[in-house]
Amino acid sequence: MFDFTGSHVLVTGAAVGIGFGIAACFHKAGANVSLCDFRPDALDEARARLGNARTFAGTADVRREDQVERVFRDAEEAFGPVHVVVANAGIIPSVPVVEMTVDQWDQVMETNARGCFLACRTAARSMIGSEKQGKIITVSSIAADAARVDAAHYCASKAAIVQFSKSLALELAKHRITVNIIKPGYVEVESVVSPLSEEYKNVLRSSIPLGRPGQPEDIGNMALFLASPYAEYITGESFVVSGGSSAGRANLPPANP
Numbered sequence: 045m046f047d048f049t050g051s052h053v054l055v056t057g058a059a060v061g062i063g064f065g066i067a068a069c070f071h072k073a074g075a076n077v078s079l080c081d082f083r084p085d086a087l088d089e090a091r092a093r094l095g096n097a098r099t100f101a102g103t104a105d106v107r108r109e110d111q112v113e114r115v116f117r118d119a120e121e122a123f124g125p126v127h128v129v130v131a132n133a134g135i136i137p138s139v140p141v142v143e144m145t146v147d148q149w150d151q152v153m154e155t156n157a158r159g160c161f162l163a164c165r166t167a168a169r170s171m172i173g174s175e176k177q178g179k180i181i182t183v184s185s186i187a188a189d190a191a192r193v194d195a196a197h198y199c200a201s202k203a204a205i206v207q208f209s210k211s212l213a214l215e216l217a218k219h220r221i222t223v224n225i226i227k228p229g230y231v232e233v234e235s236v237v238s239p240l241s242e243e244y245k246n247v248l249r250s251s252i253p254l255g256r257p258g259q260p261e262d263i264g265n266m267a268l269f270l271a272s273p274y275a276e277y278i279t280g281e282s283f284v285v286s287g288g289s290s291a292g293r294a295n296l297p298p299a300n301p
């Protein structure tokens with residue numbers, strides 16, 4: 045449906061999970077795809093899964109300015125200027141606020157919020173002045189709006205991504221660069237970095253009106269749309285992809301006795 049032949053798409057946190065799913069969607073649509081992650085072995089596996097043609101893999105910790113800038117340089121050496129950047133890397137730890145250490149708080153904010161800032165800033169610097177319309181997509185969460193227990197740092201970081209992205213959209217509009225936000229609901233991934241308990245996953249699964257958990261491709265499909273010419277006039281907006289979860293409560297018993 046979408047043709048990204050000749051486009052260069054860079055995705056952070058792309059070794060597995062949602063990031064890999066997004067990268068795979070663009071690859072299938074013909075793009076040259078640069079995968080960025082801080083786990084080199086997982087990155088190699090991801091690249092092998094996509095096939096080496098039209099793929100580049102670069103190791104970088106999104107918290108580190110020098111590493112993010114280096115991976116963009118290397119990717120652009122491989123495929124030329126980036127046209128689409130998806131700032132996806134994130135961690136999802138769980139701890140109540142009263143037990144949370146400063147290090148735990150910082151790790152989440154640095155990965156999710158600072159990492160998004162660094163990827164977007166590097167993308168914007170590269171895209172300004174480019175002939176092709178630049179597209180930046182950030183990955184927040186429905187947790188930006190609907191708070192949850194034991195994840196105050198995560199929810200705060202995801203809300204920060206939303207306001208950061210909207211501000212950036214205003215700043216970059218004059219350069220015809222769009223910045224949009226995807227807010228996934230529960231997406232089924234086998235995360236090594238942020239594993240979830242079976243009990244937690246079961247509760248999330250039971251609350252999805254469309255009756256199945258999201259898959260990485262569901263988020264990839266939204267990214268394809270936002271990066272496509274069909275979304276040329278859309279910027280600074282958030283798009284929920286949650287199978288209806290954010291619409292309300294679907295898993296209640298009958299209200300009347």
Ligand SMILES: NC(=O)c1ccc[n+]([C@@H]2O[C@H](COP(=O)([O-])OP(=O)(O)OC[C@H]3O[C@@H](n4cnc5c(N)ncnc54)[C@H](O)[C@@H]3O)[C@@H](O)[C@H]2O)c1
Pocket residue numbers: 056057058059060061062063080081082083086104105106107132133134135136155159183184185186227228229230231232233234235236237238
């Ligand atoms: N899975 C869900 O249900 C869900 C829901 C809403 C939002 N999200 C968001 O989607 C994004 C991807 O999550 P996922 O579920 O695919 O997680 P995941 O753990 O499966 O994948 C995340 C990837 O990011 C990489 N990563 C983590 N920290 C990094 C860093 N500092 N530098 C570079 N790479 C790093 C990991 O190595 C991993 O490959 C995150 O931003 C997450 O908050 C996920």
